[in-house]
Amino acid sequence: MKKLANKTALVTGGNSGIGYAAAEELVAQGAKVIITGRRKEAIEKAATELGASYFVADQANLSDTNSLVKAVKEQFGSLDILFINAGITGQQMLIADATEENFDQVMDINFKGAYFTLSKFIPLLADGASVVILSSIVASTYKPQSSMYQASKAALNSIAKTAAAELAPRKIRVNIVSPGPTRTEVMAKNGADAQAVSAIYDHLETLIPLRKIGTANDVAKMVTYLSDDAASFITGAEIVIDGGMTL
Template identity: 80%
Template sequence: MKKLTGKTALVTGGNSGIGYAAAQELVAQGATVIITGRRVAALSKAAAEIGAAYFVADQSSMDDINTLVAAVKKQYGQLDILFVNAGITGNQMLIADATEENFDQVMNINFKGAYFTLSKFVPVLADGASVVMLSSIVANMYKPMSSMYQASKAALNSIAKTAAAELAARKIRVNIVSPGPTRTEVLTKTGADQQAVEAIYEHLESIIPLRQIGTAGDVAKMVAYLCDDAAGFITGAEFVIDGGLTI
């Protein structure tokens, strides 16, 4: 039996990477899935491949968030699953060289956008719903040239735990999934060539205790588990998926 049959799920940034894999897994488990993204061509293609519905929406835009919430409420009534996945790494730079433009881009999507996506969808969430926030192991790491991204994910973890406390009375669970190195398109999108990307992955494999890079599917399975009734007593928790890198 498919464990999520009868559930309606929304996945932000669902046209690629972890969002795509999570949406695919939720569909496989029987859920009705809606994915969002900024690029209509990529979004419609992904939705057709997965068997999902889609809405074009930029998580950094309050107007888009409000429009999305209204559309989902009108068409579906309520949500049982909300996976706040959309995010960017931004440009790597030292704090001394930071630009306001880069700061705003990272924070508007990763923190402000995620915050208000959750905030605006609270009234649309069914009692007993599951919310999953995609964070990263970098939230508890302090590497040079990644201050904005690290800070955005640390802030996300904070609001997720507060939301878990606030929504507990409605049996709405809010949990965090924090991947480590994961094979997605993110490195390619930064402009690195394929040879450089593979060199990075080879280095990471050499220092990860399990000697392998995570996949989007690994993360997707955890997301789906947290949306299942089997995880009904789990809230305010963070699940690290990094092959032991942060041990």
């Protein structure tokens, strides 16, 4: 029997990258999976490929989140697995050059959106459910021109640990997955050309003790593990998946 049979999972930002890979792995383990995304065509295509259900919803929009909660409750009743994955890096800029627009975009999706996704779905979580939140190793690094992204993930880590404490009486586990450099489409989406992306990854490989870049599948397997009963005694943990980069 598949490990996640009879489980219902929701993955935000499930049409590409880590979200898509996680949804694919959850389906492979027998879960009934729901994915969300902002673009109807992309999310519909991904859902068809995955054999998943989908809803068009922008994590930064609280009205969308409220509508999503209502629809999931009506169609599925409750959730056993919630993977809060949707996020953006925003534009790189020095603190001295910061714009309110960039700040609001990053925080609205990465922090406020993730926070209220968790908040609004808590009543729908079954006792013993698993919540996994996608963070990043940048939450504990302080690189120039990345202050907003880094701060958004650090704030998210704090909330995740508080949620783990609050939800423990219901045996709901809340854990954080923090990848290092991972091959996804995010840089291309931000306008980088293929040659530039390849050069960045080649350089990053030299900084990683295992001399390889992580894949979306590496993260997906950890998300699935944390969603399984095998991880029933793990909560409030941050699992770093970075090939030893932060050693």
